[in-house]
Amino acid sequence: MGAQKESTDIQNPPRGIGRRSFLKKSIAAGFAGGGLNGVLAPFAAASDGDAGSDGPILLVIYQEGGNDSLNTVIPHSREDSTLYYRDRPKLAIREEETLMLQDGLGLHPSLGALQGLWDSGDLAIVNGVGQPSPNLSHFKLRNVWASSSLDGDTGSGWLGRYFDHKCSSEDSFDPFVGLETLTSAGLSFRTQSSNTAVTMKNPDLFKYLAANDSHILLPEIDNEFSEQILRKMNDLATTGTRPVLDYARNSIQAAFKSAGEIQEFLRNTKASFPPNNFPNSIVGRDLRNIARYIDTGSRSSVYFTVQKGYDSHTSQFVNNASGRPLLGSHANLLSDLDSAIGAFSTEMKRQGKWDRVVIMTYSEFSRRITENGTDGTDHGAAGSMFVLGGGVKSGLYGQFPSLSDDDRILNNSMDSTTDFRQVYRTILESFMNLSASDAASILRIDAQNFPNLDFLT
Amino acid sequence: MISNLTNFEWNYDHAAHLASRCIMGATRDEVSALFDIGRTQGVEAAVDSLVGRAEDWGNFPFPDWWDGKEISAGGPTGSINDSESRFVHWYLEQLHVANPLGAKMFKFFVDHVPISKKPLLHQNKWIYFFQHFDLCRKHSLGNFKELIHGVSWSGGMMWTLDLKSNSRPRLNENFGRELLELFTLGVNGGYTEEDVLNTAKAFTGRRTEAKHPEDHPYTPYLDDTYSVKFPEKFYLIDTAEKTILGKTFPKISPGQGDVSEHGSAVMDHIFEQPASGTYLVWKLWRYFVAPEPPEELVAKLGNRFKNSYDFEIRPLLKDIFMSRAFYDTKNRGNQIKDAADFMVSCLKNLKVSEPEPALTWPALYFLGYDPMDPPSIAGWAEPEGVGNSWLGLEKALFRSNLPSLWLQETIGFLPVYDDLTSRSIRDIDPPGDFEIKNIIPAHLQEPENLDLLIDELNDHFLPFHRISSKQRAVLIEGYEKDFRQLNVETRVRELIRIFMALPEFQLQ
Numbered sequence: 006m007g008a009q010k011e012s013t014d015i016q017n018p019p020r021g022i023g024r025r026s027f028l029k030k031s032i033a034a035g036f037a038g039g040g041l042n043g044v045l046a047p048f049a050a051a052s053d054g055d056a057g058s059d060g061p062i063l064l065v066i067y068q069e070g071g072n073d074s075l076n077t078v079i080p081h082s083r084e085d086s087t088l089y090y091r092d093r094p095k096l097a098i099r100e101e102e103t104l105m106l107q108d109g110l111g112l113h114p115s116l117g118a119l120q121g122l123w124d125s126g127d128l129a130i131v132n133g134v135g136q137p138s139p140n141l142s143h144f145k146l147r148n149v150w151a152s153s154s155l156d157g158d159t160g161s162g163w164l165g166r167y168f169d170h171k172c173s174s175e176d177s178f179d180p181f182v183g184l185e186t187l188t189s190a191g192l193s194f195r196t197q198s199s200n201t202a203v204t205m206k207n208p209d210l211f212k213y214l215a216a217n218d219s220h221i222l223l224p225e226i227d228n229e230f231s232e233q234i235l236r237k238m239n240d241l242a243t244t245g246t247r248p249v250l251d252y253a254r255n256s257i258q259a260a261f262k263s264a265g266e267i268q269e270f271l272r273n274t275k276a277s278f279p280p281n282n283f284p285n286s287i288v289g290r291d292l293r294n295i296a297r298y299i300d301t302g303s304r305s306s307v308y309f310t311v312q313k314g315y316d317s318h319t320s321q322f323v324n325n326a327s328g329r330p331l332l333g334s335h336a337n338l339l340s341d342l343d344s345a346i347g348a349f350s351t352e353m354k355r356q357g358k359w360d361r362v363v364i365m366t367y368s369e370f371s372r373r374i375t376e377n378g379t380d381g382t383d384h385g386a387a388g389s390m391f392v393l394g395g396g397v398k399s400g401l402y403g404q405f406p407s408l409s410d411d412d413r414i415l416n417n418s419m420d421s422t423t424d425f426r427q428v429y430r431t432i433l434e435s436f437m438n439l440s441a442s443d444a445a446s447i448l449r450i451d452a453q454n455f456p457n458l459d460f461l462t
Numbered sequence: 463m464i465s466n467l468t469n470f471e472w473n474y475d476h477a478a479h480l481a482s483r484c485i486m487g488a489t490r491d492e493v494s495a496l497f498d499i500g501r502t503q504g505v506e507a508a509v510d511s512l513v514g515r516a517e518d519w520g521n522f523p524f525p526d527w528w529d530g531k532e533i534s535a536g537g538p539t540g541s542i543n544d545s546e547s548r549f550v551h552w553y554l555e556q557l558h559v560a561n562p563l564g565a566k567m568f569k570f571f572v573d574h575v576p577i578s579k580k581p582l583l584h585q586n587k588w589i590y591f592f593q594h595f596d597l598c599r600k601h602s603l604g605n606f607k608e609l610i611h612g613v614s615w616s617g618g619m620m621w622t623l624d625l626k627s628n629s630r631p632r633l634n635e636n637f638g639r640e641l642l643e644l645f646t647l648g649v650n651g652g653y654t655e656e657d658v659l660n661t662a663k664a665f666t667g668r669r670t671e672a673k674h675p676e677d678h679p680y681t682p683y684l685d686d687t688y689s690v691k692f693p694e695k696f697y698l699i700d701t702a703e704k705t706i707l708g709k710t711f712p713k714i715s716p717g718q719g720d721v722s723e724h725g726s727a728v729m730d731h732i733f734e735q736p737a738s739g740t741y742l743v744w745k746l747w748r749y750f751v752a753p754e755p756p757e758e759l760v761a762k763l764g765n766r767f768k769n770s771y772d773f774e775i776r777p778l779l780k781d782i783f784m785s786r787a788f789y790d791t792k793n794r795g796n797q798i799k800d801a802a803d804f805m806v807s808c809l810k811n812l813k814v815s816e817p818e819p820a821l822t823w824p825a826l827y828f829l830g831y832d833p834m835d836p837p838s839i840a841g842w843a844e845p846e847g848v849g850n851s852w853l854g855l856e857k858a859l860f861r862s863n864l865p866s867l868w869l870q871e872t873i874g875f876l877p878v879y880d881d882l883t884s885r886s887i888r889d890i891d892p893p894g895d896f897e898i899k900n901i902i903p904a905h906l907q908e909p910e911n912l913d914l915l916i917d918e919l920n921d922h923f924l925p926f927h928r929i930s931s932k933q934r935a936v937l938i939e940g941y942e943k944d945f946r947q948l949n950v951e952t953r954v955r956e957l958i959r960i961f962m963a964l965p966e967f968q969l970q
Binding site: 142 | 649
């Protein structure tokens with residue numbers, strides 16, 4: 006489908022009715038409004054310590070499909086780099102083509118903005134990240150990362166459990182504790198409490214239909230009566246009989262509750278904001294939307310988004326005019342991600358919030374050391390992750406895996422040197438300010454065995 | 463022994479549960495009919511009325527543009543989007559009006575072996591989509607093993623999982639892995655990485671072929687030119703001896719038998735593995751019953767499915783629907799309708815037809831289901847299980863709004879895409895085929911019959927649930943106070959809108 010318009014007459018009902026009833030509702034629901042150019046800021050934080058005031062803002066970007074880590078953080082001149090060049094006769098990127106880091110590693114040439122952030126001391130690279138006895142299934146590994154459990158338990162996600170922890174009582178659960186720019190609710194955000202954080206890809210869709218759009222209802226009727234009746238009926242329902250029904254009801258109630266805020270937000274912010282130096286791609290638009298929410302003082306402390314398309318079994322690269330494999334699908338994905346992160350960091354600096362932001366990228370696995378026969382790479386194991394932000398201690402973390410034939414696992418894959426849950430722990434503990442024991446409990450780990458990686462100040 | 467429900471136990475709730483899981487958008491009438499069969503002829507007869515019903519898929523012929531003979535690119539109007547919306551409409555019509563269990567299984571297999579438009583549409587390979595979906599519906603109540611054999615020759619799958627470019631000199635294990643992991647044995651199905659590699663090698667050499675007809679050099683599209691075949695070029699095939707799942711397949715030499723059967727022999731061996739029975743049973747249990755299948759029962763059914771039924775779907779489904787475990791009270795009303803279940807529920811409950819293609823496609827898309835674009839080769843998120851991911855907040859709102867397409871006759875909740883169709887969606891009229899009298903007797907619409915009307919709406923839309931007296935009081939108050947300025951018909955439409963937005967309507 007094509008690009009969505011920011012807003013249209015059909016999308017936005019006439020202002021009067023919606024706005025009036027929103028004010029009524031928001032007072033009833035106890036949302037305190039902060040200032041935003043003299044109008045109500047629906048996202049504004051209700052208390053100190055939320056993201057909206059001065060709390061941490063975590064942005065997680067999932068590179069779906071298995072990013073080819075060896076062509077992202079490239080071991081061009083290390084002890085065993087000859088093996089990289091031996092096993093990737095077509096795909097390997099030469100030292101002089103990479104953007105230089107240190108210790109014989111360089112970034113893919115599409116990652117210019119990331120190199121800038123490295124130079125300014127805002128990028129940590131964690132190498133060799135994986136898990137014990139990995140498996141090469143997208144779907145298993147996707148759940149392993151999302152749930153922070155090696156069996157890929159789909160009951161709840163690591164961020165969902167963080168939300169449960171943060172909103173400790175059932176009544177205090179605020180859907181805006183986290184926001185994922187997906188169309189389907191993901192496992193990472195799944196709570197144990199059957200509460201739901203916000204899943205929203207298209208803010209224009211995020212409303213219960215108003216009568217004003219109808220061809221047959223009288224336009225002067227305040228159609229939010231139907232919504233009010235529904236909300237009352239749901240409030241009166243018996244809970245605790247069936248968990249799935251409770252989930253559905255919570256989801257619908259949370260949707261109604263957050264829709265008013267989102268629509269008010271859309272009315273009060275210019276569609277053209279922030280200045281659009283974000284790439285015109287899905288990840289670019291998602292990061293731009295997130296920057297826009299943050300600008301209005303969104304209460305969300307966690308954002309989650311997905312960049313799809315990394316499963317590069319075939320035609321991972323296209324040669325450039327000089328016959329070098331620097332173009333094509335993988336380069337395009339990295340370039341897109343790089344521009345989106347670059348624009349986002351610039352915007353956060355402009356908003357004066359860069360020190361409160363951490364961006365973490367991950368993929369379910371990396372790919373083989375050896376290229377396959379169709380100009381691509383098959384599923385592999387450990388790889389590198391990026392962690393960026395004003396409070397990040399720039400540098401290389403985790404040992405870069407050995408490429409030697411003897412150290413390979415699962416048909417020429419890199420073995421891990423760092424457990425992914427150490428990265429999670431470091432973020433929860435050193436950035437989200439949880440105690441080591443709370444972080445460990447959320448991640449279902451024994452804190453002693455998963456030491457903090459210390460990449461955050 | 464598998465414990466079955468007895469005729470003595472059979473009651474209305476059993477019929478309601480069976481109907482709600484086997485019939486998308488099961489109506490009160492369908493539940494009653496099923497209950498009556500069970501009561502008069504027994505549980506087996508009730509189950510047979512679903513499982514035994516044949517479907518003539520010929521009632522749903524491919525649209526006349528499927529083979530591309532009349533146009534040069536992109537479908538009936540030259541617009542890919544227009545063709546996509548017509549394809550999705552063609553599919554939804556079958557889910558809506560075909561043999562209900564056949565349709566339910568058709569949807570299951572479209573999810574089990576999904577193909578993606580990404581590698582296909584820019585090549586205008588519509589024909590592969592029709593062929594693949596036809597394969598899925600043909601085997602919906604057919605044979606699982608034959609289906610998977612067919613999938614390995616399906617042009618759509620060969621493009622989706624790179625099988626068409628997998629060869630001895632250019633090995634690509636994408637298909638080999640997913641064949642084992644997703645289609646037949648499951649991620650814990652007992653295969654090793656070596657098995658994945660060798661399976662990939664066994665499936666080398668298959669090719670799709672596109673011949674340009676001489677008189678239409680730029681129309682690589684015609685019926686008989688998009689065949690799937692085995693190449694004459696022997697060097698593309700990995701002929702070496704290989705061991706897969708404990709069995710050694712000898713080296714192949716030219717002239718020795720049909721080399722195209724090489725992968726097929728490996729496929730037959732995969733279906734010798736115990737997991738080939740249990741994996742599909744496990745997945746079907748999650749699809750039809752509950753997210754955590756009972757292990758012992760899955761093992762028994764899997765064994766029967768493989769060893770007694772030779773992968774025939776009908777007897778397996780019959781076993782599932784007759785088992786006592788299926789009817790366990792904790793399984794009832796405990797599954798969130800997926801996007802298609804929900805869409806068909808709307809159509810059947812309101813007694814309306816599928817909206818026109820330009821509306822059907824975006825409606826399903828924003829429910830989270832673009833049948834031509836699975837989020838991954840594992841299909842859509844949680845088609846089986848409880849289905850939480852179908853009700854993220856954005857989708858919860860969209861589901862609350864979708865009935866307004868008919869009840870308010872508006873498209874105001876659909877986002878406007880300029881390039882969605884060849885026309886602007888703003889020029890499309892909402893469907894006008896909903897009439898209250900088709901679902902509610904006229905006299906119940908009189909305000910003095912409000913109590914009876916609420917009963918009727920409750921039974922019609924939530925046949926498995928009764929609203930509480932307090933909730934009823936809220937409805938009555940809203941009707942008499944808030945809706946007082948509305949005319950009688952609009953009040954009833956608003957009440958229906960409320961019933962269809964309740965969480966109970968999301969469940970089956």
